[in-house]
Amino acid sequence: MQFRPLRQRNGFVLVLALTLGLRSLSGCAGSCSHSEIRWVRSSTEYQVTAREVYRMATVHVREAAGRTGAPWGVVLDADETILDNSAYQLQLAGSGQSYPQGWDAWIMKEAAPVVPGAKEFLTAVRNAGGKIIVVTNRLETQCRATHAHFNKLELPFDLIWCKPDKDDGKAARFRLVQAQGVTLETGGHVSSIVAWVGDSIADFPSLGETGPTDTTSLARFGVDYFMIPNPMYGPW
Numbered sequence: 001m002q003f004r005p006l007r008q009r010n011g012f013v014l015v016l017a018l019t020l021g022l023r024s025l026s027g028c029a030g031s032c033s034h035s036e037i038r039w040v041r042s043s044t045e046y047q048v049t050a051r052e053v054y055r056m057a058t059v060h061v062r063e064a065a066g067r068t069g070a071p072w073g074v075v076l077d078a079d080e081t082i083l084d085n086s087a088y089q090l091q092l093a094g095s096g097q098s099y100p101q102g103w104d105a106w107i108m109k110e111a112a113p114v115v116p117g118a119k120e121f122l123t124a125v126r127n128a129g130g131k132i133i134v135v136t137n138r139l140e141t142q143c144r145a146t147h148a149h150f151n152k153l154e155l156p157f158d159l160i161w162c163k164p165d166k167d168d169g170k171a172a173r174f175r176l177v178q179a180q181g182v183t184l185e186t187g188g189h190v191s192s193i194v195a196w197v198g199d200s201i202a203d204f205p206s207l208g209e210t211g212p213t214d215t216t217s218l219a220r221f222g223v224d225y226f227m228i229p230n231p232m233y234g235p236w
């Protein structure tokens, strides 16, 4: 997580909270004024959309697995792609705090549930013989808890690659992954990346550097790029 939608709107959030009174976190599911958080936490629309995207990705990966003879894998983001941190966003909205306040403590709780469809997708990749590479902007200091969290949720992975420096983006890590320059935690390398999954445009190669003006890369969505909906924050 590196974008600051709620943080930038912190003043608005604070005023709103003072005006309406701080709602209890548990009561927000039915009446939360943050419709973007409520949509993720309570709507059937979010559930089915996320599952729909992951089903499309699964169909693509199974087809691609049959075509490629080389060791292959998929690359995914973690937050709001595999892990649902909407409870943290709710915490920010309810307290008037802004990111990254409480973010490290939230990670250490290992409390985020799985985004709908993510576990099924990861299992399908593993069963099809693919490797799972998670490229996340969580910091190295947060990586041990992230590994433990994935293990607790029984989410398969071959590499969780945290942010080596707080000022780095994902581009350098993407280049190394594509150049087979990374040894997986489970051993070996991946020669071919057949799918990319994220919730931000920055989770996809080239788009993270050029932004959404790269029409060639944009045309890959629904082909080998798959976007999970996240209305709570982003670079937009």
Ligand SMILES: [Mg+2]
Residues within 6 Å of the ligand: 001, 077, 078, 079, 080, 081, 198, 199, 200
């Ligand atoms: Mg994310």
